[in-house]
Amino acid sequence: MSHSTAKRIVILGGGTGGTLVANRLHRHYRKHHQPVSITVVDQNNDHVYQPGLLFVPFGLADEHEIVRPREAQLHKDITFILSAIEHVEMANDTVVLWDGVELPYDLLVIATGSHLALDETEGLTGPGWNESVFTFYDMAGATGLHRALEAFEGGRLLVNVVDMPIKCPVAPLEFCFLADWYFTDRGIRDKVEITYATPLDGAFTKPVASATLASLLEEKGVHLVTEFNTGEVVGEAADGDDKKLVGYDGREVPFDLAVVIPMHSGADYVGRSEGLGDDLNFVPTNKATLQSNAKPNIFVIGDATNVPASKAGSVTHFEGEVLVENIIRFLDGQELTNHFDGHANCFIETGFGKALLIDFNYNTEPLPGHFPARVGMPLLKESRMNHLGKLMFQWFYWHALLQGRDVPGIGADMPEHGKEHPDTAPQSRTAPQEATV
Amino acid sequence: MSTTTFAGVPVELNEEGFFVDPNQWTREMAVDMAKADGIDELTPQHWIVLDFMRKEYFEKGTGPTVRVLGKTSGVTVKDLYLLFPKGPAKMAARIAGIPKPKGCI
Numbered sequence: 417m418s419h420s421t422a423k424r425i426v427i428l429g430g431g432t433g434g435t436l437v438a439n440r441l442h443r444h445y446r447k448h449h450q451p452v453s454i455t456v457v458d459q460n461n462d463h464v465y466q467p468g469l470l471f472v473p474f475g476l477a478d479e480h481e482i483v484r485p486r487e488a489q490l491h492k493d494i495t496f497i498l499s500a501i502e503h504v505e506m507a508n509d510t511v512v513l514w515d516g517v518e519l520p521y522d523l524l525v526i527a528t529g530s531h532l533a534l535d536e537t538e539g540l541t542g543p544g545w546n547e548s549v550f551t552f553y554d555m556a557g558a559t560g561l562h563r564a565l566e567a568f569e570g571g572r573l574l575v576n577v578v579d580m581p582i583k584c585p586v587a588p589l590e591f592c593f594l595a596d597w598y599f600t601d602r603g604i605r606d607k608v609e610i611t612y613a614t615p616l617d618g619a620f621t622k623p624v625a626s627a628t629l630a631s632l633l634e635e636k637g638v639h640l641v642t643e644f645n646t647g648e649v650v651g652e653a654a655d656g657d658d659k660k661l662v663g664y665d666g667r668e669v670p671f672d673l674a675v676v677i678p679m680h681s682g683a684d685y686v687g688r689s690e691g692l693g694d695d696l697n698f699v700p701t702n703k704a705t706l707q708s709n710a711k712p713n714i715f716v717i718g719d720a721t722n723v724p725a726s727k728a729g730s731v732t733h734f735e736g737e738v739l740v741e742n743i744i745r746f747l748d749g750q751e752l753t754n755h756f757d758g759h760a761n762c763f764i765e766t767g768f769g770k771a772l773l774i775d776f777n778y779n780t781e782p783l784p785g786h787f788p789a790r791v792g793m794p795l796l797k798e799s800r801m802n803h804l805g806k807l808m809f810q811w812f813y814w815h816a817l818l819q820g821r822d823v824p825g826i827g828a829d830m831p832e833h834g835k836e837h838p839d840t841a842p843q844s845r846t847a848p849q850e851a852t853v
Numbered sequence: 854m855s856t857t858t859f860a861g862v863p864v865e866l867n868e869e870g871f872f873v874d875p876n877q878w879t880r881e882m883a884v885d886m887a888k889a890d891g892i893d894e895l896t897p898q899h900w901i902v903l904d905f906m907r908k909e910y911f912e913k914g915t916g917p918t919v920r921v922l923g924k925t926s927g928v929t930v931k932d933l934y935l936l937f938p939k940g941p942a943k944m945a946a947r948i949a950g951i952p953k954p955k956g957c958i
Contacts, residue, residue: 579919695917696920696921696924
């Protein structure tokens with residue numbers, strides 16, 4: 417391949433997905449001595465280790481630990497452009513940057529994630545915002561909430577998810593569990609009432625895990641309010657009145673301190689790019705191949721897609737393997753592989769040095785058992801080992817996952833080995849069955 | 854799965870009361886189902902939502918969430934709750950004869 421025919425790969429977004437795909441593609445093409453140009457565009461140079469945001473409010477992590485320069489995570493042969501994106505012109509295979517500069521591509525990867533749509537909820541950023549109403553889903557919110565929690569001496573703490581989808585659907589539950597630990601540790605747990613209000617009809621989206629998580633909430637004295645659709649946030653109240661969330665159905669939940677997980681949308685430029693996104697600016701994507709529905713030379717990874725999987729780093733990691741394989745195949749003119757199964761794997765911090773682990777995909781809900789096989793980390797059950805796993809994961813994220821290295825034993829496809837299905841669980845304890853793979 | 858009769862025609866419903874086959878649905882059935890759900894009369898506003906939900910389902914394979922309904926159906930989220938007080942996405946999907954929207958993962 418001569419230099420003039422070097423394929424131009426443009427990756428929009430330098431977060432988890434964009435970075436790992438850029439590094440993996442770079443390694444592949446270098447190994448095969450094929451010249452390609454790889455360019456990553458992002459509007460800022462702050463790569464946030466997003467799972468770390470959960471720990472910031474409790475003083476268990478700080479900004480310096482969990483934010484690193486995006487550019488430093490990319491191989492030096494990859495071009496990094498610091499710029500906002502105006503729009504994508506699919507007809508001309510060109511990205512138009514904020515200042516009008518045009519970036520032509522042979523292949524485009526959308527990896528710009530999801531963003532907080534604060535203004536879609538009435539009153540959320542009104543009076544009381546960052547005083548009595550916070551979110552921990554960005555760095556400024558998480559650090560502000562840390563100060564508010566330190567000053568909190570008792571009262572009603574309300575954790576609310578406004579609407580799905582959100583990044584890491586288990587994080588709000590983890591926040592409740594950690595709040596229970598935090599106030600116990602400070603000796604004022606009996607002065608704090610913790611409530612979790614969710615639009616779902618249970619603690620979580622999938623039945624078996626939902627039941628386990630609901631009993632954990634009960635055990636820890638967290639009140640659960642279900643099918644609550646937040647219509648308005650009243651973060652500053654007149655004398656004698658309560659600060660409160662008002663539901664569309666008229667229900668009210670009062671609070672002294674509210675932690676709200678706002679609605680999420682895809683990136684704004686997706687909305688400005690005709691034919692690319694859906695009504696919420698997520699990009700309609702083939703859930704097995706990760707190719708966009710909009711045009712064959714556009715692929716999508718991570719939170720930016722509309723695939724029916726959790727918006728979580730683990731999903732992005734597993735998608736990366738299939739996506740890179742398909743980009744290589746596409747540029748070689750070969751047929752795409754279609755084996756992405758929606759695999760997700762999440763530690764759920766439950767406080768007091770313990771955590772749960774859940775592992776699931778498009779078709780299999782989170783089940784009890786062990787991961788990755790019958791001997792391994794306990795699934796859907798509290799353990800200290802899972803907590804250590806969660807802590808160790810940050811090292812793995814910066815040093816292996818973003819660099820695009822494979823981890824032995826943990827692949828894109830969800831392991832079936834070690835899971836106890838509701839129908840088979842009772843027998844499998846006495847007479848283990850042959851696992852189906 | 855169970856069989857129920859709406860507008861004199863037997864139809865199959867799943868355990869949550871949603872149509873198994875959206876093609877079995879007729880507008881007369883919707884009137885019956887709405888009554889059973891506490892809506893005495895389906896107004897033109899109700900029909901805007903129901904027709905929109907069916908259109909979205911047949912185009913995209915799933916009914917819209919409340920948020921998408923509020924953005925695209927021409928009816929605000931507040932009004933959606935007045936029209937379908939038990940939760941617009943679920944209630945309207947059931948009356949429109951389409952499966953429960955796959956909004957939440």
